[in-house]
């Protein structure tokens with residue numbers, strides 16, 4: 645039985661805050677939002693400086709860390725950390741900080757192993773934006789190779805201050821979920837970049853409203869996040885596409901479902917949807933990023949089937 649964690653309540657509050665941010669920012673939290681930290685016992689507590697990996701705020705009573713961080717890999721530059729997912733061990737590999745094994749950050753990391761406390765892990769997807777993975781537990785500590793293994797738990801069952809109680813099967817499932825989320829974030833980033841953050845239908849360029857849509861369902865979540873299976877769409881056109889109220893044929897022509905074309909409603913319907921019927925989508929400049937006509941056709945056939953006529 646692991647020793648009682650004197651910081652359990654602080655961890656619960658931190659975890660709730662991190663989860664809220666993840667939801668608000670669609671699973672990719674900007675560093676500015678994380679930088680605000682969270683309120684605990686009338687004080688602002690920091691999630692970390694986001695310049696180093698291991699963080700234990702000064703308000704904590706125990707020795708164990710609160711958060712871990714992996715910075716995003718900047719394309720074309722060497723990885724700042726070599727952290728990675730280790731599917732065989734159902735774990736994330738995380739490295740000690742450089743320097744002595746007993747320097748404060750490494751001590752806080754190793755104490756998290758001794759105490760079996762739930763940690764919050766910020767995984768950098770692109771510079772300045774993080775995916776929140778929690779709870780994670782240090783389940784192996786290897787001072788020789790200077791690395792630990794992090795296993796992902798379930799928020800409800802593993803955050804009660806009793807250490808990690810979920811079964812290995814559940815942990816494997818939780819890690820696969822993380823992998824899927826990472827894959828989705830990479831897809832999203834690649835698609836938005838290819839379309840220069842504009843809706844391919846209406847050209848809206850508000851980052852908070854433009855999203856990456858799949859043309860057909862992602863067959864291989866572990867594979868390459870294929871831009872050719874994506875379209876950048878604003879929230880309304882994304883939903884319209886997903887619900888088969890709008891189709892895009894293999895030539896890139898926009899079709900609004902007949903049901904909506906015949907309807908009379910305010911300016912949003914007229915200008916936001918009906919007005920784009922028969923128009924063409926704006927394609928990415930690079931040929932290799934353009935939507936795959938085979939996938940478009942497959943998807944368009946479904947639209948025709950469901951919406952009646954094109």
Ligand SMILES: [Zn+2]
Nearest residue numbers: 843846878881
């Ligand atoms: Zn749009």
